[in-house]
Amino acid sequence: MSAAAPWRLFLAIWPTPGIADALNAWARTAQVECGGRVTLAANIHLTLAFLGDISPERVPRLADCVRRAGGSGHVLALQEARYWKHNRVVWAGPREIPAALAALAGALERELVAAGFATEVREFNAHVTLLRMARLPRSLPSLPSLPWQVNELVLVRSQLSSTGSSYAVLARFPLA
Numbered sequence: 001m002s003a004a005a006p007w008r009l010f011l012a013i014w015p016t017p018g019i020a021d022a023l024n025a026w027a028r029t030a031q032v033e034c035g036g037r038v039t040l041a042a043n044i045h046l047t048l049a050f051l052g053d054i055s056p057e058r059v060p061r062l063a064d065c066v067r068r069a070g071g072s073g074h075v076l077a078l079q080e081a082r083y084w085k086h087n088r089v090v091w092a093g094p095r096e097i098p099a100a101l102a103a104l105a106g107a108l109e110r111e112l113v114a115a116g117f118a119t120e121v122r123e124f125n126a127h128v129t130l131l132r133m134a135r136l137p138r139s140l141p142s143l144p145s146l147p148w149q150v151n152e153l154v155l156v157r158s159q160l161s162s163t164g165s166s167y168a169v170l171a172r173f174p175l176a
């Protein structure tokens with residue numbers, strides 16, 4: 001019997017609808033300046049570990065790694081809006097990564113690597129993608145104050161289609 005087809009998986013934090021709506025509204029304002037495609041409010045997230053294609057049979061093992069990584073709840077302030085030329089993305093992120101978030105990303109990486117999951121080779125760069133295929137903006141509007149209470153981590157399956165990515169939350173992991 002052939003193995004199940006792999007799933008494209010990642011671990012992320014997901015904002016409340018209020019924060020997602022505010023970020024989506026901000027992105028529509030920025031779009032006036034730099035064009036591009038705005039991330040749907042329901043799809044706004046911050047990735048902590050990208051797993052790529054993983055056999056669904058390995059999901060329980062993956063969940064064990066996440067539980068072992070632990071992590072604590074904290075507030076994340078998205079204060080900076082930036083543009084990346086290399087992939088034409090406009091994103092928001094913290095001015096400084098909260099220690100609890102950096103610790104969580106580090107612990108996840110260690111647990112995942114130890115269990116044989118090849119994680120993202122890019123250095124962790126806390127960012128929330130808000131526009132894709134954007135032009136270089138002359139300037140970006142300032143972000144509203146958005147204190148994001150980070151209480152849980154989610155394991156997400158991404159499915160790509162001609163209309164973009166759709167995301168399904170497979171599991172939730174509360175942070176202490």
Ligand code: 2AM
Nearest residue numbers: 010045046047050120121122128129158
């Ligand atoms: P992005 O927003 O910068 O594209 C689902 O695709 C999530 O995983 C997104 O947050 C995306 O980041 C991230 N992602 C996709 N492909 C990736 C890769 N090869 N390495 C790291 N992160 C990736």
